[in-house]
Structures are given as C-alpha cells and as structure tokens.
Amino acid sequence: MSMSKSFSTLSKRGNNLATTPARIDSEIFIEASQNLYCPIENPNGSFPLNIAENHLMASKIKDRITLITKNNAIPDWVLNYTHLLGNPDVRMEIATFMEAYLCGCPISHDTIGLSAGASAVIEASSFVLANTGDVVVIPAPSYPMYTNDLGLKSDVTRYDLQTHYDIKEINSGSLISIASLEQTWDELKAQGKRFKILLITSPDNPTGYRYNETELKELAHWCIEHEVHMIVNEIYALSLIETSVVTSKNNEDVTFSSFAKLMNELKSDYLHLWYAFSKDFAMSGLRIGVVHSLNEAFIKGFENVNVPHLVSNLTQWVVGELLKDNTFLKPYIAENKLRLTHSYKLVIEHLEKINVPYYSSKGSFFVWADFSQYLEEKNDEGEKQLWLDIYKNTGVLLTPGIGFMHQKKGCFRIVFTAVPFEHLEVSMHRMTTYFSNRNQLKSD
Numbered sequence: 001m002s003m004s005k006s007f008s009t010l011s012k013r014g015n016n017l018a019t020t021p022a023r024i025d026s027e028i029f030i031e032a033s034q035n036l037y038c039p040i041e042n043p044n045g046s047f048p049l050n051i052a053e054n055h056l057m058a059s060k061i062k063d064r065i066t067l068i069t070k071n072n073a074i075p076d077w078v079l080n081y082t083h084l085l086g087n088p089d090v091r092m093e094i095a096t097f098m099e100a101y102l103c104g105c106p107i108s109h110d111t112i113g114l115s116a117g118a119s120a121v122i123e124a125s126s127f128v129l130a131n132t133g134d135v136v137v138i139p140a141p142s143y144p145m146y147t148n149d150l151g152l153k154s155d156v157t158r159y160d161l162q163t164h165y166d167i168k169e170i171n172s173g174s175l176i177s178i179a180s181l182e183q184t185w186d187e188l189k190a191q192g193k194r195f196k197i198l199l200i201t202s203p204d205n206p207t208g209y210r211y212n213e214t215e216l217k218e219l220a221h222w223c224i225e226h227e228v229h230m231i232v233n234e235i236y237a238l239s240l241i242e243t244s245v246v247t248s249k250n251n252e253d254v255t256f257s258s259f260a261k262l263m264n265e266l267k268s269d270y271l272h273l274w275y276a277f278s279k280d281f282a283m284s285g286l287r288i289g290v291v292h293s294l295n296e297a298f299i300k301g302f303e304n305v306n307v308p309h310l311v312s313n314l315t316q317w318v319v320g321e322l323l324k325d326n327t328f329l330k331p332y333i334a335e336n337k338l339r340l341t342h343s344y345k346l347v348i349e350h351l352e353k354i355n356v357p358y359y360s361s362k363g364s365f366f367v368w369a370d371f372s373q374y375l376e377e378k379n380d381e382g383e384k385q386l387w388l389d390i391y392k393n394t395g396v397l398l399t400p401g402i403g404f405m406h407q408k409k410g411c412f413r414i415v416f417t418a419v420p421f422e423h424l425e426v427s428m429h430r431m432t433t434y435f436s437n438r439n440q441l442k443s444d
Contacts, residue, residue: 017152023144024403025050028388032397037423046395047419047427052205052365054239054282054417056339057332061282064328068321078313084303086114086311090320094290097323098275101333102237103260113291113302114316118235118276119149120309121289125272126154126197128301129229134196135188139163139176141368141404141411143205156197159188160405167357167370167411175209176200178222185226198223201233202259206404206413207368208241208361213257220259224268231272232259236364238280238333242341243362256363260292269295277319279365280336286315340365343416343424350428354435365417372410374438383409394430 010018021027029048037045077087085091091109098107115121130136132155138146140160150156161184163175181198188195198219202211211219216232223230240256263271272293278284288311293299323329347367351358358369375382380402387400401411416424 013152022148024384025397025399028391028397032391032395035395037395037419037426039422039426044395046391046397047423047430048397049415049418049424049427050397050399050413051418052279052415053284054279054336054365055419056343056417056421057282057336060332060335064322064325064332065283065318068318072321074314075317078317080313082313082316084306084310085112085299087313087316087320090114090316093320093323097329098258098260098290098292100326101329102234102275103258103264105258105261105264107260107264107292111292111294111299113299113306114311115289115291115306115309116311117284117287118233118274118278118289119145120287121274121276121291122146122149122233123153124302124305124309125231125274125291126150126156127305128298129272130154130156130196131194133157134194135159136197136199137161137181137184137195138199139204141206141401141406143201144399144403144405146199157193158405159184159195162407165408167359167368170207170209170359174215175204175207175211176219178218181219181222195226195228197229197231199231199233201235203236203239203256203361203363205236205364206366206399207359208364208366209359210240210256210362212255213262216257216259216262220262220266220268220271224266224270227270229270229272231274233274234258235274235276235279237275238336239340239365240337240363241344241361242337243360245341245345263292263294267294269298272298280333281322283319286319287311288315288319339421340417343421346421346424347414347416347428350432354432354439356435365415367414367416368411369414370408370411371435372408374435375410378409380409386410387412390431390434394427394434396427396431 029050032046032048035046037047088109091112095107095109095112115124135157136150137159140162147158150158161176161180164170185195200211220230237256237258259273263273274291276289291302344361348358351369356369356371358367361367371386374386376385383400383402387398391397398412398414
C-alpha cells in the first residue's frame with residue numbers, strides 16, 4: 001500500500017498529523033540522540049542541546065526512586081482506579097510541597113489536578129477554558145510545542161506577542177507591558193477574534209526571564225478586568241540561576257515569585273497555574289503535571305476531561321513518597337541550582353569568547369543567543385542553513401528561533417542541561433572553535 005493512499009484513509013486531522021512534524025528539529029533530534037558523544041566509544045558523536053531535559057540531576061532522582069521502591073511496599077490503592085484529579089493523599093503531598101518550596105502560601109489539594117505530563121495539563125486546561133477559535137496570547141519567542149498542545153484537540157489559536165527583536169531590548173526591561181496587551185486586544189477585536197487566554201512561562205522558555213511580583217500583579221489585574229484567563233507555567237520554578245556568581249552584563253538577582261501567592265491574594269476565577277516534575281526533578285519520562293486553580297467550575301471540568309490523561313498510580317505513589325522527605329528535597333534543590341549555574345556559566349563564557357549576544361538568564365535550562373552575524377541570508381532559510389551547518393560541523397544540535405516564532409533571524413536556544421557537564425565542555429569548545437574559524441576566514 002502506498003503512503004499517500006494510507007493517508008487518504010485518515011481524517012483531515014489525521015492526514016495533517018501524519019505529514020507534519022511536531023517541531024522543526026524532531027527528525028534531526030532522533031538522528032543526534034542515536035549518535036551520542038562518548039569520549040571513549042564515540043568521540044565524534046553528537047550533542048543534542050535542543051531538548052529540555054535535566055541530565056545534571058537525573059542520577060540523584062534515579063537513586064532516590066530506587067531507594068523508595070526498595071524500602072517501601074507498594075500500597076494496595078496503586079493497583080486500583082483512583083480519583084480523576086489524582087489520588088487525594090498524593091495531591092495533599094503536592095500541595096504541601098508547593099506551599100513550602102514554591103509560594104509560601106496555603107494551597108488546598110482540592111484546587112489541584114494531576115495529568116500525565118505538562119502537555120496533558122495544557123491540553124485539558126485549554127479544552128475547558130476556551131472555545132474553538134479562541135485566541136491564546138503568548139509572549140514570543142516561546143515554547144514551540146504550545147502550538148500543538150493548545151491547538152490539536154482544543155482548536156485554540158496561538159497568537160505570538162513579540163517581546164523583543166534584539167536581545168539587548170530585554171536585558172534591561174520587562175518582556176511584556178500592559179500597552180502591548182491593549183494593542184493586541186484591539187487588534188484581535190478588530191479581526192473578530194476573542195482574546196481568551198494570556199499564557200506566560202516563568203522562568204521563561206527560551207529566554208530564562210523571571211517575572212517579578214509587580215509584573216505578575218499588573219498582568220493579573222488587566223486579565224481580570226478584561227475577563228481573560230491568565231495562566232502562568234512554572235515548570236522551571238525551582239530551576240533558578242544564581243546570578244550573583246555569574247559573570248554577565250546584567251547579573252542583578254531577581255527573587256522568584258510564584259503566581260500561586262498572587263492567586264491566593266486575589267482569589268479570582270481567571271487565574272491559574274501549571275507545574276510539572278519533569279524539569280526541576282529530572283523525571284520527564286514519569287509524566288506528572290499539575291494544574292492549580294481556585295475556579296471550582298474549572299477544576300470540576302478538568303476532572304471530567306482528565307480521564308484519558310490520568311497519571312499512573314505507581315508514578316503518583318513514588319512522587320508522593322519522594323515529596324515527603326524534606327531531608328532529601330532541601331539539599332537536592334540547592335544542588336540543582338548550583339549545577340545549573342555552573343553549566344550556564346560555562347556556556348555564556350564561551351559565547352563571550354566569540355562575541356555572541358545572549359540574554360542573561362535568571363532560570364530554566366536555556367541560553368537564548370543571537371548568532372545573526374553569521375547568517376548568509378537573513379531569512380528562515382538562512383537560519384536553517386546556519387543551524388544545520390553548526391550541527392554538521394560540530395555535532396551540536398540547537399533549536400532555531402523559527403520554532404519559537406521569533407521575528408529576528410539567527411537566534412538559537414541552547415539547552416545547557418541536556419548533557420553531562422563534561423560533555424557540555426566538549427560541545428562548547430567545538431562550537432566556539434567552529435565560529436572562531438569562520439571569523440578567521442572572514443578576516444582573511
């Protein structure tokens with residue numbers, strides 16, 4: 001049977017899914033991940049620095065989970081159906097964890113729902129909050145997969161609100177302003193579209209920008225006034241950079257402020273928070289995402305739509321047991337921050353050697369860097385050509401800005417947690433050598 005004929009048996013949605021990659025770097029990531037660098041067995045291997053996984057802390061989590069399963073009997077409830085929002089006892093543990101380590105404010109387990117990963121939380125939330133064709137406004141550049149997570153089943157339209165063109169524009173200012181929201185509101189209204197959701201990520205993906213309490217409060221009040229649902233994705237909430245020890249042009253510290261604290265203060269049906277354990281706790285494969293909302297109707301709707309997205313009871317139990325142990329959590333979180341800062345510092349020091357501008361990150365796993373000076377053509381094709389050329393000559397796979405809906409061409413995201421620190425050292429040396437050679441050829 002021919003491939004084209006097999007496609008014709010599908011729905012329009014199915015045909016589109018079968019022929020459209022989920023993201024621009026999907027196929028090349030598979031190639032790179034099957035050819036990983038190893039100093040002994042594969043010294044010419046690849047460095048896939050395009051997928052947001054925390055390999056710096058994976059061994060710590062693996063050891064802890066091994067200990068939990070070895071020393072504790074699996075409870076009977078794990079083999080049975082449980083509450084559609086997640087096991088109540090586990091949700092209580094998560095609420096206690098969030099109170100202690102994220103927001104310092106009371107959180108009831110009744111305001112929490114668990115789904116099989118952040119993507120499932122995003123999909124279920126958008127299904128409950130928005131109608132077909134409604135618009136979710138996202139500060140751009142932003143996470144490429146928001147498009148699929150929000151649009152494939154919920155059919156919500158993504159609108160990318162450009163936050164900057166040159167990186168230097170955000171080194172000394174906020175990502176978004178009330179004026180830009182008003183402009184977007186008027187623009188969408190003129191097109192007959194409904195601005196239904198404002199979605200921000202803090203710390204941000206890909207810039208690492210951390211929204212402060214004042215900014216969050218201004219945005220929240222605007223959303224409540226305009227009856228727009230505001231969602232803050234805090235999936236990197238504990239993955240913070242110690243800016244005081246990082247050499248950069250903009251190293252002032254910014255205290256992390258969880259949106260949950262503001263939600264507790266304003267108690268509005270229009271404010272919601274997402275979290276997941278995949279990044280801070282290096283367990284993307286376990287698939288456990290969290291939604292927190294004081295909107296009782298939303299939580300009820302989420303409960304009903306969540307049936308296909310239930311988290312494995314075994315995963316819930318393991319995570320619940322892990323969160324009970326403060327003697328593990330406190331040093332783990334501190335060490336995570338230390339290792340993140342160490343790897344981040346390595347990357348920016350190499351970028352400074354070749355005079356590549358970057359945003360001074362305050363958190364997350366990323367460096368957002370501007371390689372536009374190396375473009376042969378300042379368009380999508382030129383960006384793609386440079387991206388592939390870097391990979392072919394160094395084995396280093398980055399994520400191009402086109403995937404983040406960024407207007408300026410030549411910006412790339414570097415995931416500095418995607419490989420062990422020793423491998424990151426090799427990858428950065430190869431990349432800076434590559435660009436240094438290009439600079440030398442240009443000067444000659």
